[in-house]
Amino acid sequence: MEIPKIYESxxxxxxxxxxxxxxxxxxxxxxxxxxxxxxxxxxxxTGVLHMGHMLNNTIQDVLVRRARMLGKNACWVPGTDHASxxxxxxxxxxxxxxxxxxxxxxxxxxxxxxWEWTHKHGGIILDQLKKLGxxxxxxxxxxxxxxxxxxxxxxxxxxxxxxxxxxxxVRMVNxxxxxxxxxxxxxxxxxEVNSKLYYVRYKxxxxxxxxxxxxxxxxxxxxGDTAICINPTDERYKHLAGKNVIVPIANRIIPxxxxxxxxxxxxxxxxxxxxxxxxxxxxxxxxxxLDSIDIFNDNGTLNENGGEYQNKDRFDVRKxxxxxxxxQGYLIKTEDHINKIGFSERTDAVIxxxxxxxxxxxxxxxxxxxxxxxxxxxxxxxxxxxxNSYKHWMENIKDWCVSRQLWWGHQIPAYFFGKGMNDYVVAxxxxxxxxxxxxxxxxxxxxxxxxxxxxxxxxxxFSSWLWPIAVFGGFDKxxxxxxxxxxxxxxxxVTAPEIMFFWVARMIMAGYEYKGELPxxxxxxxxxxxxxxxxxxSKSLGNSPDPLSLIEKYGADGVRVGMLLSSPAGNDLPFDxxxxxxxxxxxxxxxxxxxxxxxxxxxxxxxxxxxxxGIEWFENQLNARLVEINSSYDQFRISEALMSTYKLVxxxxxxxxxxxxxxxxxxxxxxxxxxKTLELFxxxxxxxxxxxxxxxxxxxxxxxxxxxxxxxxxxxxxxxxKVDETITKGFEIAEEVITNIRNIRxxxxxxxxxxxxxxxxxxxxxxxxxxxxxxxxxxxxxFEYIENxxxxxFSFIVKSNEFFIPFSEDIDVEAEIAKLKEELxxxxxxxxxxxxxxxNQKFMAGAPEQVVAxxxxxxxxxxxxxxxxxxxxxSYV
RNA sequence: GGGCGAUUAGCUCAGUUGGUUCAGAGCACCUGCCUUACAAGCAGGGGGUCGUAGGUUCGAAUCCUACAUCGCCCACCA
Numbered sequence: 001m002e003i004p005k006i007y008e009s010x011x012x013x014x015x016x017x018x019x020x021x022x023x024x025x026x027x028x029x030x031x032x033x034x035x036x037x038x039x040x041x042x043x044x045x046t047g048v049l050h051m052g053h054m055l056n057n058t059i060q061d062v063l064v065r066r067a068r069m070l071g072k073n074a075c076w077v078p079g080t081d082h083a084s085x086x087x088x089x090x091x092x093x094x095x096x097x098x099x100x101x102x103x104x105x106x107x108x109x110x111x112x113x114x115w116e117w118t119h120k121h122g123g124i125i126l127d128q129l130k131k132l133g134x135x136x137x138x139x140x141x142x143x144x145x146x147x148x149x150x151x152x153x154x155x156x157x158x159x160x161x162x163x164x165x166x167x168x169x170v171r172m173v174n175x176x177x178x179x180x181x182x183x184x185x186x187x188x189x190x191x192e193v194n195s196k197l198y199y200v201r202y203k204x205x206x207x208x209x210x211x212x213x214x215x216x217x218x219x220x221x222x223x224g225d226t227a228i229c230i231n232p233t234d235e236r237y238k239h240l241a242g243k244n245v246i247v248p249i250a251n252r253i254i255p256x257x258x259x260x261x262x263x264x265x266x267x268x269x270x271x272x273x274x275x276x277x278x279x280x281x282x283x284x285x286x287x288x289x290l291d292s293i294d295i296f297n298d299n300g301t302l303n304e305n306g307g308e309y310q311n312k313d314r315f316d317v318r319k320x321x322x323x324x325x326x327x328q329g330y331l332i333k334t335e336d337h338i339n340k341i342g343f344s345e346r347t348d349a350v351i352x353x354x355x356x357x358x359x360x361x362x363x364x365x366x367x368x369x370x371x372x373x374x375x376x377x378x379x380x381x382x383x384x385x386x387x388n389s390y391k392h393w394m395e396n397i398k399d400w401c402v403s404r405q406l407w408w409g410h411q412i413p414a415y416f417f418g419k420g421m422n423d424y425v426v427a428x429x430x431x432x433x434x435x436x437x438x439x440x441x442x443x444x445x446x447x448x449x450x451x452x453x454x455x456x457x458x459x460x461x462f463s464s465w466l467w468p469i470a471v472f473g474g475f476d477k478x479x480x481x482x483x484x485x486x487x488x489x490x491x492x493x494v495t496a497p498e499i500m501f502f503w504v505a506r507m508i509m510a511g512y513e514y515k516g517e518l519p520x521x522x523x524x525x526x527x528x529x530x531x532x533x534x535x536x537x538s539k540s541l542g543n544s545p546d547p548l549s550l551i552e553k554y555g556a557d558g559v560r561v562g563m564l565l566s567s568p569a570g571n572d573l574p575f576d577x578x579x580x581x582x583x584x585x586x587x588x589x590x591x592x593x594x595x596x597x598x599x600x601x602x603x604x605x606x607x608x609x610x611x612x613x614g615i616e617w618f619e620n621q622l623n624a625r626l627v628e629i630n631s632s633y634d635q636f637r638i639s640e641a642l643m644s645t646y647k648l649v650x651x652x653x654x655x656x657x658x659x660x661x662x663x664x665x666x667x668x669x670x671x672x673x674x675x676k677t678l679e680l681f682x683x684x685x686x687x688x689x690x691x692x693x694x695x696x697x698x699x700x701x702x703x704x705x706x707x708x709x710x711x712x713x714x715x716x717x718x719x720x721x722k723v724d725e726t727i728t729k730g731f732e733i734a735e736e737v738i739t740n741i742r743n744i745r746x747x748x749x750x751x752x753x754x755x756x757x758x759x760x761x762x763x764x765x766x767x768x769x770x771x772x773x774x775x776x777x778x779x780x781x782x783f784e785y786i787e788n789x790x791x792x793x794f795s796f797i798v799k800s801n802e803f804f805i806p807f808s809e810d811i812d813v814e815a816e817i818a819k820l821k822e823e824l825x826x827x828x829x830x831x832x833x834x835x836x837x838x839x840n841q842k843f844m845a846g847a848p849e850q851v852v853a854x855x856x857x858x859x860x861x862x863x864x865x866x867x868x869x870x871x872x873x874x875s876y877v
Numbered sequence: 878g879g880g881c882g883a884u885u886a887g888c889u890c891a892g893u894u895g896g897u898u899c900a901g902a903g904c905a906c907c908u909g910c911c912u913u914a915c916a917a918g919c920a921g922g923g924g925g926u927c928g929u930a931g932g933u934u935c936g937a938a939u940c941c942u943a944c945a946u947c948g949c950c951c952a953c954c955a
Binding site: 003005006007190197214215216217218261262263265266267270271272273278279280281283339340353385386388389392393396497500501565566567568570571572573574576578579581582584585586587588589591592593594595596597598599637639640643646647654655658662665666739742743745746747749751752753837840841842843844845846847848850851852853854855857858 | 879880881882883888889890891896897898902903904905908909910912913914915917918919920921922934935936948949950951952953954955
């Protein structure tokens with residue numbers, strides 16, 4: 001069989017992915033096995049795969065694949081999120097490009113465009129995941145607007161409403177004037193902005209040329225002022241309390257009130273109050289019973305209260321009004337000022353605090369169990385440091401504004417039967433609503449046409465917080481519950497810390513509210529994928545490589561390894577394609593190891609001692625690595641599990657084992673060693689499979705012909721047997737001897753193919769069981785233990801034993817002496833420090849027994865070595 | 878403004894309750910090799926007073942206190 005020298009990933013990946021799919025290896029049905037469940041964080045339906053997804057989903061796939069091999073019934077549920085505001089924004093833009101204005105469409109027409117867009121783009125990201133090797137149960141693909149899911153969301157809304165946990169009210173909300181919708185606090189990002197502080201004076205009513213000056217960053221809101229506020233303790237202004245002032249330009253009369261809230265140190269110590277456009281002013285307005293004048297339209301232009309500025313944009317008005325104030329002598333001065341301004345997470349528009357009628361969800365009761373069960377580690381965060389910010393958020397949680405003035409999403413199931421604020425019912429369907437409305441109004445003649453459903457939809461997260469329950473039909477009353485009982489609670493959630501509040505916290509709340517139980521046992525937080533300059537990878541910066549071309553270039557396995565090489569949980573991943581290159585090199589290394597093994601000619605003859613010993617060592621070493629690997633996995637230290645796997649393959653197997661086992665050039669290998677090597681290779685393929693599934697499967701089948709269902713993806717994870725420390729230690733000594741031999745070969749320019757002799761003078765009883773390996777690797781023709789030192793030889797010392805390589809030419813005695821002296825000096829220094837400790841009475845009294853014993857052993861070893869070195873030096877004189 | 882976390886080799890990170898070979902790994906780097914599985918490779922090697930300053934201790938990367946720098950989260954100062 002001709003095997004190419006380079007592993008060709010593109011030829012194998014789709015082949016095996018199709019094969020796995022065909023055999024249904026990704027699919028899961030409840031059975032008697034233990035379930036292992038992950039629900040995917042559903043990506044936005046209209047998105048494409050980015051590097052963050054790559055990292056996130058690689059981790060999930062690694063966990064799922066290993067769980068499957070551990071004999072669990074692994075179920076990874078994929079799906080997408082309708083992403084209400086993001087998708088709606090995209091569709092609006094797309095229509096705009098086609099010359100269609102959303103305003104001219106009916107709701108149904110617009111939704112049709114949304115669905116079209118969803119169907120066109122929805123599958124892209126899932127297909128990309130397949131290229132990465134994601135072993136999701138695709139039969140279970142869900143979408144947050146699927147019929148059943150939609151029903152569940154409505155049902156939860158109705159339920160919470162009936163429990164009194166959802167209410168409707170006028171509140172100051174974050175208004176996005178571009179998307180024309182309210183946003184939750186979590187959807188607002190605050191950024192520092194250079195702005196100006198305008199000092200504006202207001203004339204005191206009925207006074208001769210008496211003025212009061214306020215400082216504001218938003219002069220346009222003067223048109224909405226309904227009071228001036230001062231601190232009651234402020235001596236400068238005390239006398240003004242109760243008087244009235246005239247609002248410049250608007251020429252309205254407003255009162256001067258006092259409130260502790262005002263900081264006398266800031267600005268002039270006088271604050272203008274605009275209850276309709278500032279959250280604090282709103283509070284003060286309520287407290288002092290002030291009027292509230294809304295001056296903005298929903299799109300950020302001024303409304304009829306804006307007078308001559310009506311229909312102009314808020315930022316234009318700011319400039320214009322500043323000029324006008326100046327011209328009319330109201331503007332005293334302006335100062336540069338840095339303040340924080342809220343921006344919409346989705347549209348990046350400057351948020352306008354705005355009074356509006358919205359739906360809210362009470363959080364206090366929901367938050368309690370969600371906080372407690374994270375703090376007590378019933379739900380474990382990895383890394384645990386995220387518990388801190390989770391706690392802080394949960395303890396200061398505010399009610400959740402769940403309504404959005406959008407069309408794409410789950411429409412709020414409130415049905416209005418009259419014009420009043422409270423003339424509505426909340427119901428699962430319009431039929432149900434009609435019954436309720438009839439009951440309330442006593443109007444038996446009412447029909448569905450008398451009902452008008454609330455136009456708004458719900459926040460996207462109001463659907464995704466139900467994900468771990470809804471994907472298993474947990475809200476469907478007609479469902480037999482077999483699925484939800486079996487798969488819920490899920491095991492691990494892998495997600496980004498950015499959505500800890502948006503999503504993770506709320507899933508936990510929903511879990512306790514609706515299942516009385518946690519939704520997952522572990523939350524693994526990934527970091528942010530950054531470029532070499534430390535910038536977040538994003539489409540707008542154009543610094544993100546295309547995942548699919550990476551896969552094309554390095555292979556999916558190579559990319560997976562590259563992503564995981566240095567990404568401990570919670571740490572950002574500084575991405576460098578060199579890491580994928582390393583990953584690809586790793587797959588190639590395995591490939592070539594396989595080529596070597598397959599190239600051997602096999603014959604029946606007695607197994608050489610070195611091979612026997614090599615197998616004994618490697619089996620032990622494999623167990624040792626397996627213990628490390630399992631422990632790393634159990635602690636969610638995926639990068640460390642990968643590194644141990646990497647070393648097992650590269651260092652232990654390729655660099656040591658294969659070099660030991662391989663026959664001399666042109667010579668055959670004995671069948672025992674050959675069979676054993678294949679067995680060991682299979683064990684390696686199992687262990688690498690979660691990280692590099694494609695090449696593992698390819699080699700699994702190249703090793704031998706197998707029945708259909710015999711695939712590494714469903715093979716058993718190897719069992720870690722007890723590690724024999726004497727083997728580990730013994731081999732370490734052999735390694736040290738071999739390294740010394742290699743060094744001498746290199747220093748003296750003795751090619752590896754030139755055989756040499758080795759003589760050993762034993763001064764200490766050490767493990768000799770790997771002598772055959774030293775002989776093989778060192779290419780030693782004659783290997784003997786002797787009593788006396790050898791003249792004219794290169795020499796070195798390992799564990800007080802002297803090794804000699806006799807050489808016909810004269811050796812450089814001076815150099816040998818210098819080397820010995822140096823080593824002697826070091827050892828003496830070492831001894832001194834050890835004896836310093838042993839002579840310290842406080843150390844002897846305070847240190848534990850074991851530590852003292854160790855120091856004593858170190859002393860003994862050092863004394864021994866000094867003796868050998870001195871004798872050796874003496875022999876040169 | 879409040880809180881949290883970090884600072885260990887050029888880079889990315891390990892380092893479990895202070896005490897064995899505790900100063901480590903991978904990559905990068907340097908040297909020598911196209912040796913017959915792999916140059917996407919092999920063999921060997923250099924490199925850090927563990928952010929700074931104090932303190933506790935027989936002993937500190939590890940514990941304590943300040944300070945410095947960076948990052949994250951939260952927050953209504955106009």
